Each structure stands twice: as structure tokens, then as C-alpha cells.
Amino acid sequence: MAKGLLIDTTKCTGCRGCQSACKQWNLLPGIETSFSPTMTNPPDLGTYSYNHIEFYELTDDQDNLSWHFIQKRCLHCLFPVCVDSCPIGAIVKFENGPVVVDKNLCVGLQYCGCPFDLLRFEEIGLNRAVKCTFCWNRLDEGQEPACAKTCPPNAIKFGGRDELLAQAHARIQSNPGRYYNHVYGEHEAGGTSIMYLTAVAPEKLGFPTFDSQPLSEEPSPVSQTKIPWGIPAGIAGIIAAVAGLWYFRARRTKGKVKS
Numbered sequence: 682m683a684k685g686l687l688i689d690t691t692k693c694t695g696c697r698g699c700q701s702a703c704k705q706w707n708l709l710p711g712i713e714t715s716f717s718p719t720m721t722n723p724p725d726l727g728t729y730s731y732n733h734i735e736f737y738e739l740t741d742d743q744d745n746l747s748w749h750f751i752q753k754r755c756l757h758c759l760f761p762v763c764v765d766s767c768p769i770g771a772i773v774k775f776e777n778g779p780v781v782v783d784k785n786l787c788v789g790l791q792y793c794g795c796p797f798d799l800l801r802f803e804e805i806g807l808n809r810a811v812k813c814t815f816c817w818n819r820l821d822e823g824q825e826p827a828c829a830k831t832c833p834p835n836a837i838k839f840g841g842r843d844e845l846l847a848q849a850h851a852r853i854q855s856n857p858g859r860y861y862n863h864v865y866g867e868h869e870a871g872g873t874s875i876m877y878l879t880a881v882a883p884e885k886l887g888f889p890t891f892d893s894q895p896l897s898e899e900p901s902p903v904s905q906t907k908i909p910w911g912i913p914a915g916i917a918g919i920i921a922a923v924a925g926l927w928y929f930r931a932r933r934t935k936g937k938v939k940s
Contacts, residue, residue: 683759684778684820685842685874686829687849688752690886691859692836695720695734695750699828699837703732706816706827726753728803731813732828737886749879751886752828752837754813755780755799756866757874760895763793763800763810772810778842778874779815796870796896797889815874842874849878871895 704711709729717724719736726733732754739747757780764772764780771787774780789808793800802808816826824830829839838845849864865883866876869891877883884890 682777683842683874684815685840685845685876686815686826687838687840687845687876687878689836689838689852689878690749690751691878691880692834693734693750693752694834694836695736695748696833697734698831698833699752700730700733702827702831703813704729706819707731707814726799726801726812728801728805728811731755731811735887739881739885747880749881749886751877751879753799753887754875755795755815756797757813757815758797758870758897759873760871760897762870762897763795765897767793775817777820779817779820781814781817782810782812784809796891842876845876849876852878868893871897 703709709731712729714723716722717736719738721733721735723730723733732752735751735753737749737751739749741747757778761772761774761780764774767787768790769786769788771783772780772793773783787807787809789802789806789810791802791808791810793810800810800812803811816824816828819826825839826837829837838848840848846864846867849867853860853862853864859880861879861881861883863883864876864878865888866873871893877888879886
């Protein structure tokens with residue numbers, strides 16, 4: 682069954698516990714960071730930050746001030762563009778939801794794209810793609826993602842995607858004054874595994890607007906939740922070189938009319 686996360690931003694206190702749990706589980710080192718113009722720290726996702734809390738200060742028509750804390754990270758699309766656009770298959774989608782980068786295969790071609798702008802590339806070494814892993818190795822052992830396990834106010838809920846959607850709509854119906862009437866990620870770009878409840882329109886919180894049409898064809902999910910780690914770097918390099926030549930040749934010939 683496809684899994685998901687429901688993030689109720691009206692419950693989030695901005696404690697950044699999810700950030701710390703993510704770094705701990707993924708063995709990401711602590712680094713010196715800086716604040717954005719708001720309280721967001723670090724200012725963006727990156728090599729050592731797979732998720733982070735963005736702070737939004739908004740005012741309504743009556744100049745009433747409100748704070749909103751939004752966890753930004755890969756949304757693990759149901760129809761992931763990054764999987765479809767990687768020419769060497771270094772990004773895979775699992776049957777139970779996670780979209781994961783195989784770091785032993787990725788060599789930093791950077792052809793992969795993310796319509797939500799939530800994919801980053803390492804600033805060191807091969808400049809490989811980096812993003813939230815949905816703690817796929819925890820799911821493989823029957824555990825919930827580290828961020829959901831840690832969240833003190835229970836703003837992050839893990840479960841079956843369909844069940845989470847039902848709960849999300851039930852919350853909106855039972856408390857319409859608390860929630861904006863929309864579950865972000867239910868339909869956007871074909872749907873995502875990470876979904877949000879918000880108090881205001883999602884676009885005010887930095888979420889891009891999409892219709893329900895998938896932006897990519899559905900990739901074939903792998904049959905198991907284990908990445909084939911350990912592909913030799915030399916072989917990966919050859920694959921990348923061949924893929925690169927094919928890609929650029931395809932781009933040069935695209936649109937030409939046969940005589």
C-alpha cells in the first residue's frame with residue numbers, strides 16, 4: 682500500500698525537531714548556517730539539509746499578523762518528473778511511495794528536474810542530486826519516518842495515503858475556520874505522497890500551483906524496497922558518458938525535418 686505523510690501546518694510550532702531527526706538518521710553533519718530574511722535556518726535545502734522549516738509572516742486584510750511554519754522537502758510525487766528525466770536511472774520510485782536517489786549511480790549529470798523546485802545538488806564532489814529519502818530504509822523495517830516519529834506536536838502523521846486523505850478532509854469539515862479548504866498534494870501534478878493542511882492558500886506559503894494533470898508518465902516502480910547499492914564508479918561513469926552523448930545528440934536532432 683502506498684504510504685504518505687500528512688503535515689498539518691496549523692499544528693507546527695517551528696521547533697525544527699524534524700530537521701534534527703532527519704540529519705541524525707541520514708548521518709548529515711552539522712554545519713555553520715545563517716538565517717534567511719525571516720527565521721528560516723538554514724535558508725534553503727542543500728547538501729546537508731534534506732528538509733527544513735520555512736517561516737512565513739503574513740498579514741490579513743485587517744493587518745492581523747500570523748506566523749506559519751512550513752516543512753519543505755521532496756514531496757515524493759506519484760508521477761515523479763525526476764525519475765522520468767534521469768537518463769541513467771539513478772532515481773527510482775518504490776511501490777510504497779518513496780522516490781530515492783541511488784548515490785552510487787548518480788554522477789551529477791543534473792538532467793533531473795523537479796516542478797516543485799525541491800531537488801538540490803551537492804556542493805562537493807560529483808555534485809550528485811540530494812533530497813529527502815522518505816526514510817525508505819526505515820519503512821523497509823516497518824518503522825515510520827524519523828521526522829514523523831520525532832515531531833513533538835504531532836503535526837506530521839504517517840500512514841496509508843488514502844487514509845491520510847480521508848483524515849485530512851475530515852479535519853477540514855469539522856473545523857472549517859481553522860483550515861483552508863484544500864489538501865495540497867492530493868491532486869497537484871498528479872498527486873504527491875507528502876500532503877499539507879494549511880490555514881491560508883498554499884501559494885501564500887511558497888507552494889507552486891498546478892492542476893491535477895501529471896507532468897510525467899508513471900514510471901515502473903521497483904519490485905522491492907532496496908536500492909542496488911555498490912555499482913562500481915567506473916561502470917557508473919561509462920553509463921553516464923553514454924547517456925550524456927545520447928542526450929545531447931537527441932537535443933541537437935530534435936525538431937529537424939527529414940528531407
